[in-house]
Amino acid sequence: MNDTLAVDAPSALRYARTIADLPSPKGHPFVGNALQLAGRQMHQKFTGWVREYGPMFRLDVLGHPVVIVSDAATVHGLLRDRPEGFRRAGGLKQVMSELNIGGVFIAEGEAWRKQRKLVMSGLNVEVIRHFFPTMAAMTQGLHDRWTTRLAQGQPIDLKRDLKAMALDIIVGLAMGHRIDAVNHDGDPLQKDIDRLFDRLGQRTTAAFPYWRHVKLPADRAAERASAEIETKVVAFIRDTRERMDRERKPSTMLEAMIVAAEDPDSGFTDEELVSNAILSVVGGEDTTANSIGWMVYLLARHPEAAAALRAEVDAVLGDATLPREWEQLKLFTYLDAAHSETQRLRTVAPYIGLTSNADCVVADTFIPKNTAVIVATAGEGFDDTLFPEPAAFRPERWIAEHRPKREEDPARRVFPFGGGSRLCPGRFLALTEIKMVVAMIVRNFDLTLEPGAPEPTELLNFFMAPSAVPVRLAPRALNREASR
Numbered sequence: 368m369n370d371t372l373a374v375d376a377p378s379a380l381r382y383a384r385t386i387a388d389l390p391s392p393k394g395h396p397f398v399g400n401a402l403q404l405a406g407r408q409m410h411q412k413f414t415g416w417v418r419e420y421g422p423m424f425r426l427d428v429l430g431h432p433v434v435i436v437s438d439a440a441t442v443h444g445l446l447r448d449r450p451e452g453f454r455r456a457g458g459l460k461q462v463m464s465e466l467n468i469g470g471v472f473i474a475e476g477e478a479w480r481k482q483r484k485l486v487m488s489g490l491n492v493e494v495i496r497h498f499f500p501t502m503a504a505m506t507q508g509l510h511d512r513w514t515t516r517l518a519q520g521q522p523i524d525l526k527r528d529l530k531a532m533a534l535d536i537i538v539g540l541a542m543g544h545r546i547d548a549v550n551h552d553g554d555p556l557q558k559d560i561d562r563l564f565d566r567l568g569q570r571t572t573a574a575f576p577y578w579r580h581v582k583l584p585a586d587r588a589a590e591r592a593s594a595e596i597e598t599k600v601v602a603f604i605r606d607t608r609e610r611m612d613r614e615r616k617p618s619t620m621l622e623a624m625i626v627a628a629e630d631p632d633s634g635f636t637d638e639e640l641v642s643n644a645i646l647s648v649v650g651g652e653d654t655t656a657n658s659i660g661w662m663v664y665l666l667a668r669h670p671e672a673a674a675a676l677r678a679e680v681d682a683v684l685g686d687a688t689l690p691r692e693w694e695q696l697k698l699f700t701y702l703d704a705a706h707s708e709t710q711r712l713r714t715v716a717p718y719i720g721l722t723s724n725a726d727c728v729v730a731d732t733f734i735p736k737n738t739a740v741i742v743a744t745a746g747e748g749f750d751d752t753l754f755p756e757p758a759a760f761r762p763e764r765w766i767a768e769h770r771p772k773r774e775e776d777p778a779r780r781v782f783p784f785g786g787g788s789r790l791c792p793g794r795f796l797a798l799t800e801i802k803m804v805v806a807m808i809v810r811n812f813d814l815t816l817e818p819g820a821p822e823p824t825e826l827l828n829f830f831m832a833p834s835a836v837p838v839r840l841a842p843r844a845l846n847r848e849a850s851r
């Protein structure tokens with residue numbers, strides 16, 4: 368047993384057990400469970416252990432205990448107990464800041480409160496609503512690209528195109544710039560973000576921080592990429608400052624953040640503005656692209672769900688190719704449900720790492736100060752008493768009228784966007800984008816699984832990504848009239 372487990376608990380706290388009493392998978396001498404955790408499937412290892420050891424168990428990682436929690440009430444309580452009781456995991460913060468990704472995600476205390484306000488001002492409904500027509504135009508561009516390629520008999524690389532689309536949207540919304548990565552292969556910003564994510568994924572799942580001792584070519588490339596991203600973001604900020612009309616309402620996330628930062632009482636520094644702008648671009652791409660990729664794959668595998676979704680989208684859109692009115696997004700009940708079901712089965716941010724700020728008691732267990740606690744955002748999403756046949760993709764579970772009365776709202780049992788005061792500030796943008804792009808896809812294209820393609824594997828590339836999106840798009844069958 369190591370020192371942390373043997374801590375003398377203060378008598379003021381009441382608890383039934385200590386971390387040492389928690390069940391724990393058997394590890395190896397000296398390194399504990401560290402080697403079992405390394406690799407891009409780390410999150411699946413956790414999920415397997417949740418099934419085996421229950422809603423709260425312990426890992427030993429190089430002599431330090433790590434507590435894993437998945438029951439919804441405890442996860443909810445932990446996420447709400449921030450920033451006071453818990454902070455973000457120190458190891459993650461270090462890895463992120465080494466790659467120059469910081470901003471509100473790694474800030475704590477007063478610095479976090481201040482930056483959270485800054486970021487929220489840039490991602491509020493008004494800013495996203497203002498951007499809606501541009502998002503629709505970009506989605507039309509994606510539709511036109513696919514239609515042309517199909518007419519020319521050219522293949523569509525869904526994974527590539529969805530990432531490019533997400534980048535176009537986040538750079539458009541956040542920076543007010545149109546980069547058109549969808550139509551330009553090898554966009555430099557996208558390449559830099561890919562290099563960064565490659566190392567973020569590698570470093571956050573490594574058993575040992577090798578890069579602090581020796582840098583591989585990929586590490587050097589990621590560090591150069593990070594410097595390049597910063598240069599681009601600083602240039603976007605400079606351009607925006609020069610061009611923006613301070614008399615009218617901010618129309619991009621960056622304008623809104625610049626206005627907020629110019630308030631003499633705000634206390635925002637230029638450095639905070641830059642780091643949060645970088646964070647938005649980096650955080651806004653893979654999250655939504657991976658979510659759409661998984662959703663399209665699951666819909667292709669479940670034609671009955673795709674048909675139900677298409678019926679809804681047809682009814683809402685009338686003759687339009689894609690959503691043209693903001694209000695239409697509110698009518699997508701089944702699309703919302705299909706998104707929730709996708710996040711339940713393939714959540715793109717599977718775990719949130721925390722560290723306790725003080726000795727405390729969690730689920731009757733004494734947790735010493737500075738203990739690592741990891742919460743599973745899938746929560747109780749695989750509990751078959753709450754989600755019968757949990758492996759099945761069934762959007763209907765999320766629609767009140769399809770649920771037996773006794774079942775409570777399943778949304779309380781899963782946490783794809785986190786929770787409490789650090790709940791993802793980009794969720795509204797993400798949902799707007801997901802609805803826009805998926806509605807366009809099911810409205811205009813038939814989806815089938817790529818014949819003979821293996822099932823995509825889950826890769827923890829910082830965010831959880833599908834290894835491929837093996838879905839074939841075809842122009843919607845000529846029975847469009849008949850299907851209305």
Ligand code: HEM
Nearest residue numbers: 471472647650651654658716784785786789790791793797
């Ligand atoms: C489907 C898409 C997305 C998912 C599943 C997702 C998920 C998450 C999760 C789980 C967290 C941690 C929350 C917590 O600690 O309680 C988070 C935080 C965050 N997300 Fe997202 N996210 C998505 C899209 C976005 C987008 C599009 C942006 C911005 C442009 C964004 C910006 C952020 C930021 C800035 C934080 C840090 C908040 C803080 O620490 O106060 N996210 N997200």
